[in-house]
Amino acid sequence: MPAVLEREASKLFSTAVFREVATGKSTHRADVAASTLRSELGLARHVTNHEVVEMAYDLMRRGYRSEYFYRNLLTSKVFVGRHRAARSVLLNEFRIGDSVADCVLVNGRGAVYEIKTEFDSPEKLRSQLTSYYQAFPYATVVAHIDDADRYLRLLEGSPVGLITVGPRDRLSTIKDADAKTDAFDVRTMFNALRLSEVTGILLAEFGALPAVPNGVRYAAYLELAEDMGPIVFQAHMQAALKTRELRNSRQLMLSSSIAPLRAVVAQLDPDEQQQDRLLSWLSSGGA
Amino acid sequence: MYFPYLRGKQYELLALKELSGLLGDQQRVVPIIEPVRSPAGSGLDRCLIALMDAEVDFVLALNPSVGELRTPLVAPDLADYLSQQDRSAAWNVGLLVDENTDVNALIASYRSTVDTKQRRLTLIHRGVANGLDELPALTSDLRRAFDVIDDRWRPRYFRDLLATSGGVTLRDGFPVEERNSAYLSKVESVFTDDHLFYAEENWYGFSDYVTIGEPYSDGGFTPRAVAIHWTYEPQTGGPVMIRHFTSESNGDTSNVGGKFLEAVDKLVAFLDTHDIHTQASEVMRAHAANRTYPGLGIVKKLSIQNHLELMSGILSRS
Numbered sequence: 084m085p086a087v088l089e090r091e092a093s094k095l096f097s098t099a100v101f102r103e104v105a106t107g108k109s110t111h112r113a114d115v116a117a118s119t120l121r122s123e124l125g126l127a128r129h130v131t132n133h134e135v136v137e138m139a140y141d142l143m144r145r146g147y148r149s150e151y152f153y154r155n156l157l158t159s160k161v162f163v164g165r166h167r168a169a170r171s172v173l174l175n176e177f178r179i180g181d182s183v184a185d186c187v188l189v190n191g192r193g194a195v196y197e198i199k200t201e202f203d204s205p206e207k208l209r210s211q212l213t214s215y216y217q218a219f220p221y222a223t224v225v226a227h228i229d230d231a232d233r234y235l236r237l238l239e240g241s242p243v244g245l246i247t248v249g250p251r252d253r254l255s256t257i258k259d260a261d262a263k264t265d266a267f268d269v270r271t272m273f274n275a276l277r278l279s280e281v282t283g284i285l286l287a288e289f290g291a292l293p294a295v296p297n298g299v300r301y302a303a304y305l306e307l308a309e310d311m312g313p314i315v316f317q318a319h320m321q322a323a324l325k326t327r328e329l330r331n332s333r334q335l336m337l338s339s340s341i342a343p344l345r346a347v348v349a350q351l352d353p354d355e356q357q358q359d360r361l362l363s364w365l366s367s368g369g370a
Numbered sequence: 371m372y373f374p375y376l377r378g379k380q381y382e383l384l385a386l387k388e389l390s391g392l393l394g395d396q397q398r399v400v401p402i403i404e405p406v407r408s409p410a411g412s413g414l415d416r417c418l419i420a421l422m423d424a425e426v427d428f429v430l431a432l433n434p435s436v437g438e439l440r441t442p443l444v445a446p447d448l449a450d451y452l453s454q455q456d457r458s459a460a461w462n463v464g465l466l467v468d469e470n471t472d473v474n475a476l477i478a479s480y481r482s483t484v485d486t487k488q489r490r491l492t493l494i495h496r497g498v499a500n501g502l503d504e505l506p507a508l509t510s511d512l513r514r515a516f517d518v519i520d521d522r523w524r525p526r527y528f529r530d531l532l533a534t535s536g537g538v539t540l541r542d543g544f545p546v547e548e549r550n551s552a553y554l555s556k557v558e559s560v561f562t563d564d565h566l567f568y569a570e571e572n573w574y575g576f577s578d579y580v581t582i583g584e585p586y587s588d589g590g591f592t593p594r595a596v597a598i599h600w601t602y603e604p605q606t607g608g609p610v611m612i613r614h615f616t617s618e619s620n621g622d623t624s625n626v627g628g629k630f631l632e633a634v635d636k637l638v639a640f641l642d643t644h645d646i647h648t649q650a651s652e653v654m655r656a657h658a659a660n661r662t663y664p665g666l667g668i669v670k671k672l673s674i675q676n677h678l679e680l681m682s683g684i685l686s687r688s
Contacts (some may be wrong), residue, residue, distance in 0.1 A: 298663040301625040
């Protein structure tokens with residue numbers, strides 16, 4: 084895949100771009116990216132955005148170099164394929180401590196997937212894994228099949244799993260992930276949650292919250308969370324995250340027509356009106 | 371006179387609006403407002419009404435250089451807005467001029483979109499335009515009131531313009547740091563001494579970018595450190611200084627409220643030592659005493675209000 088195409092494709096496959104389309108704020112960035120792709124791919128003007136998206140995604144898939152492609156693959160194969168997008172939550176680009184996890188799947192257990200494309204170097208991996216184990220028991224590296232040996236050597240003797248992506252988008256488990264529960268850190272987990280989720284957990288545990296001014300609320304709530312201990316708080320955190328399941332867009336998620344955009348849909352969970360805007364943008368052609 | 375240069379962001383407009391009574395009483399401040407969002411429902415309208423009611427003169431820039439309305443010529447949204455205001459006939463409107471300005475096109479767009487009969491015009495020279503020499507002739511029949519000149523440029527270039535207008539010298543006294551945590555090690559610095567010398571140097575007024583600084587950023591993200599910027603006058607008749615009160619626990623982006631309290635505690639200790647009692651200072655004292663966190667926008671608003679009140683007070687003393 085030529086570099087310019089790759090760059091333009093990565094501009095289009097972005098949650099920020101589609102959020103603007105879905106919320107009705109502006110289709111400008113999406114239009115610009117689609118029209119550049121149209122001309123780079125030698126497509127006529129009337130070719131719909133949907134077709135542009137499909138073609139650009141297909142090129143990305145062949146290149147195996149885009150992080151978005153891997154995220155979308157995990158969304159399709161694991162979240163939709165294995166879990167039918169129900170009773171589980173897929174968090175994309177989820178902040179944990181100083182790192183951002185590419186994908187976190189929360190069902191009965193909490194599993195972090197760290198994507199390493201051909202272009203990524205394994206350097207940051209150690210500090211990323213340290214962060215992830217402060218919040219979740221399972222971590223798995225997802226890499227291209229050609230990099231399997233390299234990562235297998237790197238992960239030997241650790242609880243970290245390894246999944247490779249091979250021809251025809253096949254995911255193969257090379258090494259199972261083992262649970263690691265001795266590194267949970269209450270402050271890291273507390274910071275990963277929304278305030279409403281934290282108050283929900285504390286209310287369930289303590290029945291009431293201390294009445295403190297908002298400047299010292301964080302410290303007071305964190306102290307309560309610390310009192311719960313890391314194992315108990317972790318279980319509550321996972322339960323709280325599970326309530327972030329798709330409310331609006333499960334049907335859309337299951338439909339194969341938006342397959343290239345599943346990772347975007349997982350993050351946006353567009354409501355009916357937002358889905359209409361997305362679909363209407365997809366069905367329109369270039370200006 | 372003091373001409374604070376403010377971008378029309380929510381908290382900047384709110385700062386002006388809430389302080390309009392005091393500024394109106396003292397009559398020493400003419401805010402320059404560069405709108406960055408469409409005037410419809412942006413708070414710009416409410417701010418300008420408050421300023422008019424308090425009889426505070428202001429300059430409304432019509433060709434913003436930053437934000438949503440950014441355009442080299444008069445922004446259509448702002449021209450529409452002007453034409454819809456009953457009370458806007460006597461407003462002072464501003465045009466930004468820099469190296470890239472086509473002065474003929476700019477003045478032509480001003481004439482064609484704005485009723486120029488009663489309105490006063492202020493040229494804001496952020497740079498030296500190529501056609502600077504043509505500007506006196508191009509604007510000779512317009513009611514040009516002020517020329518605001520960035521102090522990076524020699525006033526001599528603008529001599530012909532200044533012959534028929536009030537000159538205002540503009541200096542950015544705010545020491546910008548990329549990260550808030552860098553203010554931890556920063557000592558106080560001179561913010562301005564223009565108020566001491568502007569009249570002697572034949573300026574009608576002086577201007578600054580308040581406690582925000584010239585660089586513009588839209589929106590923001592959660593910072594790792596909270597910094598409160600506060601101007602004060604250590605000695606009556608001396609320069610105005612700026613100090614920075616910065617949080618200490620800046621390892622991550624969590625607990626902004628707690629970091630604010632770390633910073634405001636330092637500020638209040640300083641205010642008490644120097645017996646400083648601007649309106650904004652008292653609000654900060656109350657937050658420190660009640661352990662409340664008002665949000666970063668309000669912190670910025672209070673910093674601006676403190677500065678405006680300080681400058682207005684100094685000028686109305688003399």
